Amino acid sequence: MHYDLIIAGVGGQGILSIATVIGRAAVHQGLHLKQSEVHGMAQRGGAVSSHFRLSDGTIFSDLIPLASSDLILSMEPMEALRYRPWLKPEGWLVTNSVPIPSIADYPDPVRLQAALAEMPHRIVVDAVGLARAEKSPRSVNMAVLGAASPCMPFPEAVWEEAIREQFSRKGAEVVEANIRVFQAGRNEALRSADTPKKT
Amino acid sequence: MHGISGRRLLLTDEAIAQAALDAGIGGAYAYPGTPSTEILEYIQQAPEARERGVHRLWSVNEKTALEEGLGHSYAGRRALVAMKHVGLNVAADPFVNAAITGVNGGLVLVVADDPSMHSSQNEQDSRFYAGFAGIPLLEPATQQEAYEMTRAAFDWSEQWKIPILIRIVTRLAHSRADVVTTPPIEPVRLELPQDPRQFVLLPANARRNYERLLDQQAVFQAHSEASPYNVRTGGRRRDRGVIAAGIAYNYLMEAFTDTGECPWPVLAIREYPLPAAAIARLAADVDSLLILEEGAPLIESRLRGLLPGGKPIHGRMDGTLPRSGELTPDGVSAALGLGRPKPAPVPTVVRPRPPMLCAGCPHADTYRFLKEFMADHPAGRVFADIGCYTLGALPPFEAISSCVDMGASITMAKGAADAGLTPAIAVIGDSTFTHSGLTGLLDAVMENTSMTVLILDNETTGMTGCQTSPATGRLERIIAGLGVDAAHLRVVIPLSKNHDKNLQVLREEAAYPGISVIISRRVCLQAVPKG
Numbered sequence: 001m002h003y004d005l006i007i008a009g010v011g012g013q014g015i016l017s018i019a020t021v022i023g024r025a026a027v028h029q030g031l032h033l034k035q036s037e038v039h040g041m042a043q044r045g046g047a048v049s050s051h052f053r054l055s056d057g058t059i060f061s062d063l064i065p066l067a068s069s070d071l072i073l074s075m076e077p078m079e080a081l082r083y084r085p086w087l088k089p090e091g092w093l094v095t096n097s098v099p100i101p102s103i104a105d106y107p108d109p110v111r112l113q114a115a116l117a118e119m120p121h122r123i124v125v126d127a128v129g130l131a132r133a134e135k136s137p138r139s140v141n142m143a144v145l146g147a148a149s150p151c152m153p154f155p156e157a158v159w160e161e162a163i164r165e166q167f168s169r170k171g172a173e174v175v176e177a178n179i180r181v182f183q184a185g186r187n188e189a190l191r192s193a194d195t196p197k198k199t
Numbered sequence: 200m201h202g203i204s205g206r207r208l209l210l211t212d213e214a215i216a217q218a219a220l221d222a223g224i225g226g227a228y229a230y231p232g233t234p235s236t237e238i239l240e241y242i243q244q245a246p247e248a249r250e251r252g253v254h255r256l257w258s259v260n261e262k263t264a265l266e267e268g269l270g271h272s273y274a275g276r277r278a279l280v281a282m283k284h285v286g287l288n289v290a291a292d293p294f295v296n297a298a299i300t301g302v303n304g305g306l307v308l309v310v311a312d313d314p315s316m317h318s319s320q321n322e323q324d325s326r327f328y329a330g331f332a333g334i335p336l337l338e339p340a341t342q343q344e345a346y347e348m349t350r351a352a353f354d355w356s357e358q359w360k361i362p363i364l365i366r367i368v369t370r371l372a373h374s375r376a377d378v379v380t381t382p383p384i385e386p387v388r389l390e391l392p393q394d395p396r397q398f399v400l401l402p403a404n405a406r407r408n409y410e411r412l413l414d415q416q417a418v419f420q421a422h423s424e425a426s427p428y429n430v431r432t433g434g435r436r437r438d439r440g441v442i443a444a445g446i447a448y449n450y451l452m453e454a455f456t457d458t459g460e461c462p463w464p465v466l467a468i469r470e471y472p473l474p475a476a477a478i479a480r481l482a483a484d485v486d487s488l489l490i491l492e493e494g495a496p497l498i499e500s501r502l503r504g505l506l507p508g509g510k511p512i513h514g515r516m517d518g519t520l521p522r523s524g525e526l527t528p529d530g531v532s533a534a535l536g537l538g539r540p541k542p543a544p545v546p547t548v549v550r551p552r553p554p555m556l557c558a559g560c561p562h563a564d565t566y567r568f569l570k571e572f573m574a575d576h577p578a579g580r581v582f583a584d585i586g587c588y589t590l591g592a593l594p595p596f597e598a599i600s601s602c603v604d605m606g607a608s609i610t611m612a613k614g615a616a617d618a619g620l621t622p623a624i625a626v627i628g629d630s631t632f633t634h635s636g637l638t639g640l641l642d643a644v645m646e647n648t649s650m651t652v653l654i655l656d657n658e659t660t661g662m663t664g665c666q667t668s669p670a671t672g673r674l675e676r677i678i679a680g681l682g683v684d685a686a687h688l689r690v691v692i693p694l695s696k697n698h699d700k701n702l703q704v705l706r707e708e709a710a711y712p713g714i715s716v717i718i719s720r721r722v723c724l725q726a727v728p729k730g
């Protein structure tokens with residue numbers, strides 16, 4: 001089993017903590033992983049991404065080859081599209097719908113929607129709204145992870161365990177809030193008709 | 200993710216740090232720089248470093264870090280020194296000379312290269328430095344190997360009494376994987392050096408030591424030929440042989456993930472000096488060679504030599520692979536002539552999103568009054584430096600004319616002022632100032648050069664994640680100590696409400712026909728000092 005994903009976003013959006021939760025889930029499942037991270041200058045509000053590779057066998061490259069990623073998981077809609085060359089034809093694109101228009105030439109919403117609509121397998125969720133509805137506005141990344149979770153090769157219980165571990169130091173309330181937001185994202189994705197029913 | 204021993208998820212930077220702790224170091228010295236920063240950050244926070252009293256320091260620059268490491272080694276303790284690739288330029292003097300003195304306690308230097316210049320001003324290849332100084336170099340391909348090599352490097356360093364260089368690259372440094380660690384040893388404590396001449400590089404001693412270093416080359420060479428890190432694998436085809444150095448091996452094998460075997464013979468190279476005999480054997484067995492190496496075509500250029508003839512060699516120098524930039528699994532597949540599925544293009548709506556200053560960053564307020572001042576002085580120029588404030592080169596500021604190497608703001612402004620450019624303004628961060636700006640400022644003080652230095656003091660090393668800055672709490676005293684006239688050492692607070700006041704201070708100091716310094720001080724918004 002090999003499973004590759006790219007986690008995308010804008011510096012400061014918490015993509016590293018998404019990666020850490022997936023890492024914990026992978027360890028629970030006894031899988032090998034390689035996870036590349038972006039540090040340094042790009043973290044200052046620039047485009048950031050992490051290549052994440054999971055396997056029950058040897059993983060050679062730290063980078064995912066083009067046209068072979070199973071999933072793009074993005075905190076921002078334009079950033080999701082940036083990594084399209086890595087996505088395999090049957091791969092999934094899962095993204096937060098709320099833009100961060102921090103650049104002068106950010107595309108207008110209609111063109112951006114149209115570009116997203118061209119992606120054959122996509123899940124677009126208002127992760128900001130979902131996190132807010134659960135009164136945990138800082139957990140936007142968990143909503144996106146929840147929305148992507150049905151695409152990934154882990155049973156549901158493993159996710160909860162991984163999130164617990166991740167936030168346990170911050171107290172029971174934070175843990176529960178993040179699990180609720182994750183669930184909200186997951187339910188939203190499962191409602192869309194064509195979601196893969198892998199787990 | 201610290202622990203005693205066993206299996207854990209570590210960045211390569213962290214695996215190296217953990218290995219150094221497990222190898223019983225007494226000290227760790229570094230100057231931050233992407234992608235090497237996480238090495239010392241890990242050691243700073245490691246419980247066992249605290250328990251074992253490991254001395255750990257963000258040194259003022261890479262030169263001081265390496266010299267401190269050498270002194271630690273002299274005193275019989277093991278030391279780890281870490282820096283980014285351009286840091287080795289700063290530390291080049293102690294680096295080359297430490298090969299001549301040799302070491303006492305194990306001394307391992309880790310240098311992180313940044314091919315493709317993700318966070319750097321060049322993509323120089325540190326492997327050249329190892330050959331230049333005549334010391335062994337290790338180039339791990341995986342996190343696990345980084346751990347094991349670091350542990351071995353300390354033993355070899357003591358055995359051969361020579362510093363060992365470990366070279367990693369961005370993609371490896373910042374990639375996490377599971378690493379199995381082995382039990383730590385007790386901190387190493389050796390006698391002081393027995394030979395009183397070893398570290399005294401008077402010409403007579405240096406000549407003797409240099410002969411010893413030259414004699415050792417054969418030892419390093421033999422070790423490399425037999426090294427478990429330079430291994431021959433691969434299949435039976437003979438139309439080509441592949442030399443894959445460091446992480447290039449991963450990209451090669453990625454193409455054969457299904458079978459786990461490359462159909463052509465492969466010589467993996469992860470220990471230098473180059474295993475010349477192994478390379479010659481491979482070349483004899485095959486019709487042509489493909490050289491895969493991250494960074495510059497070091498191996499390839501050695502094999503090509505200057506004279507024509509011999510078997511065809513392919514690599515970065517004949518266009519089989521791009522001459523610059525990092526390797527990719529796709530680029531290596533193409534070089535092997537293997538087909539890959541065609542990727543979809545990036546949709547045209549996607550725009551570049553470069554990094555930018557944090558909203559409310561003190562540097563933005565400084566650039567606002569600086570930009571207004573420069574608008575009135577079109578013949579003047581701003582010579583800047585490296586740090587978050589380098590983003591002043593991009594819109595909306597577009598306020599700086601140079602960024603070359605750490606400290607060059609002050610010295611370039613001085614050189615330009617000497618040539619008659621006025622007003623000559625230098626912009627430099629507090630950490631960069633102590634790293635390499637002090638000496639240049641002294642040059643300007645010596646000649647009372649007509650220029651103004653703006654020190655953007657955010658009381659931290661912002662760009663690399665807020666490490667302690669040596670200037671914090673002592674900057675005025677340092678500057679006064681260098682001899683800057685107290686009347687022309689001004690401090691301003693970069694806030695929009697102070698804009699007019701700050702602009703006025705800059706006008707006054709720029710008009711002064713001598714060296715003046717303005718400290719623009721407000722703490723970085725991200726500053727949570729990490730040690």
Ligand SMILES: Cc1ncc(C[n+]2csc(CCOP(=O)(O)OP(=O)(O)O)c2C)c(N)n1
Pocket residue numbers: 230231232233261283285286287289585586587588605627628629630631632655657659660661662663668723
């Ligand atoms: C020789 C060398 N060492 C390290 C670096 C990496 N680096 C660039 S700027 C910088 C420090 C920036 O700190 P400071 O000058 O205080 O500016 P700030 O980012 O806080 O604005 C570092 C560590 C480098 N480019 N060159």
Ligand code: SF4
Pocket residue numbers: 044555556557559560561562587657661662723724725726
């Ligand atoms: S990290 Fe600090 S210095 Fe750098 S842009 Fe942000 S606020 Fe400014």
